[in-house]
Amino acid sequence: MFAGRTKLLESLIRSIEDQQMHLVLFGPRGIGKTSALHVLCSIAQEARYVVRYISCGERTDFPELFRAILNDIPLLYHENYDPTSDEIEDGLNFGHLLPDAPLTVAALSDVLAKISGTRLLIVLDEFDRAHGAEFRRSIAELIKNLSDRGSRVQLVIAGVAQNLNEIIEHIPSIRRNIIGIQLPNMAAEEIAELIANGQAESGMEFAQARRLIADVALGLPYLASLISQHAGLAALERDDSQVSPADVETAIGRAVEEIELRIAPANRHQIDRAFAEGRERELGLLSRVALQNSGRLDDMHVHEAIDLKVPAQDYLQSLSDLYGLIAPINDDPRDAYAFVDDGVPVYLWMRLMQDHVLRDLVMQS
Ligand SMILES: Nc1ncnc2c1ncn2[C@@H]1O[C@H](COP(=O)(O)OP(=O)(O)OP(=O)(O)O)[C@@H](O)[C@H]1O
Numbered sequence: 001m002f003a004g005r006t007k008l009l010e011s012l013i014r015s016i017e018d019q020q021m022h023l024v025l026f027g028p029r030g031i032g033k034t035s036a037l038h039v040l041c042s043i044a045q046e047a048r049y050v051v052r053y054i055s056c057g058e059r060t061d062f063p064e065l066f067r068a069i070l071n072d073i074p075l076l077y078h079e080n081y082d083p084t085s086d087e088i089e090d091g092l093n094f095g096h097l098l099p100d101a102p103l104t105v106a107a108l109s110d111v112l113a114k115i116s117g118t119r120l121l122i123v124l125d126e127f128d129r130a131h132g133a134e135f136r137r138s139i140a141e142l143i144k145n146l147s148d149r150g151s152r153v154q155l156v157i158a159g160v161a162q163n164l165n166e167i168i169e170h171i172p173s174i175r176r177n178i179i180g181i182q183l184p185n186m187a188a189e190e191i192a193e194l195i196a197n198g199q200a201e202s203g204m205e206f207a208q209a210r211r212l213i214a215d216v217a218l219g220l221p222y223l224a225s226l227i228s229q230h231a232g233l234a235a236l237e238r239d240d241s242q243v244s245p246a247d248v249e250t251a252i253g254r255a256v257e258e259i260e261l262r263i264a265p266a267n268r269h270q271i272d273r274a275f276a277e278g279r280e281r282e283l284g285l286l287s288r289v290a291l292q293n294s295g296r297l298d299d300m301h302v303h304e305a306i307d308l309k310v311p312a313q314d315y316l317q318s319l320s321d322l323y324g325l326i327a328p329i330n331d332d333p334r335d336a337y338a339f340v341d342d343g344v345p346v347y348l349w350m351r352l353m354q355d356h357v358l359r360d361l362v363m364q365s
């Protein structure tokens with residue numbers, strides 16, 4: 001069940017409705033892009049938009065994709081067809097207007113320009129997974145055409161990216177036609193709402209565990225729900241409806257096992273080396289910086305998190321040379337670093353938390 005994100009949804013709606021802009025929604029893995037898009041889609045549908053949601057994949061092909069979208073839009077929304085016309089009664093759609101030739105951006109733009117009586121919202125999720133440069137270039141060109149013609153079609157593109165550039169690298173000229181919105185981590189109250197929803201759904205009582213789960217989750221919804229679910233199950237296994245801090249500890253342990261499986265063996269090996277050299281705590285703290293800052297390790301936050309005797313840049317570069325777990329972000333204006341694999345900071349942070357929670361529980365008992 002969806003929690004929080006009110007401000008985000010308001011600003012998405014404002015950009016679409018009032019400014020009629022195309023949107024790029026970006027943020028690190030698991031921050032809640034897809035969840036927010038689903039809510040946005042249903043709000044748009046209620047507002048009588050025609051909405052098409054597409055989850056992109058490696059093989060997403062421009063002509064194929066847009067043919068499928070057009071096949072779904074009835075001619076009722078075409079400015080040249082009268083609602084009583086035969087074509088509409090026969091249930092024809094925009095796809096029937098396309099030439100047999102492969103669909104070009106120009107032909108598609110012409111057809112889309114004829115939409116009237118509704119607005120069409122095309123949502124392209126997981127855009128970072130669409131690898132074809134050709135595909136991205138076509139999307140960029142389409143946005144340009146749609147904007148130039150003041151068309152009733154808007155695109156919302158979402159994906160994992162350090163910044164907007166990475167997602168729209170091919171098309172500097174469309175910058176003024178799109179608004180980039182970065183998903184922030186969720187606020188403490190939003191995570192509390194997420195946990196409360198889980199409590200209402202499962203009938204479990206999270207009062208004693210809520211604070212600890214929020215501390216571990218760092219505003220990341222997928223961590224909050226992962227830990228809540230595992231903790232709830234752990235309590236159930238004890239035949240208890242009250243989720244205890246010890247259940248959270250069990251949950252962290254299970255999450256660590258789960259996440260560990262997703263880390264590439266080469267990175268796993270480097271993590272083992274770093275731990276053997278006593279760098280577990282430091283890497284855990286660095287991971288927290290990354291998880292709280294959309295993956296970025298910048299000078300200021302690194303200094304705050306770790307007591308350094310050398311400039312942050314030197315420190316980060318030497319860590320990068322030693323283990324290869326972090327690397328400079330390409331073309332970053334502040335020369336920030338990032339972990340090379342999304343799963344690594346989550347794993348390192350959970351490992352650190354596992355130790356902490358264990359120690360705190362031992363001290364309490
Ligand atoms: N606002 C929210 N309320 C409740 N749960 C949420 C919320 N946002 C995200 N989640 C949960 O967090 C997990 C990850 O969310 P989601 O898939 O939306 O992230 P994403 O940014 O699309 O991830 P990816 O980068 O992998 O595509 C899901 O299990 C989802 O249910």
Ligand SMILES: [Mg+2]
Pocket residue numbers: 033034035125126
């Ligand atoms: Mg997603």
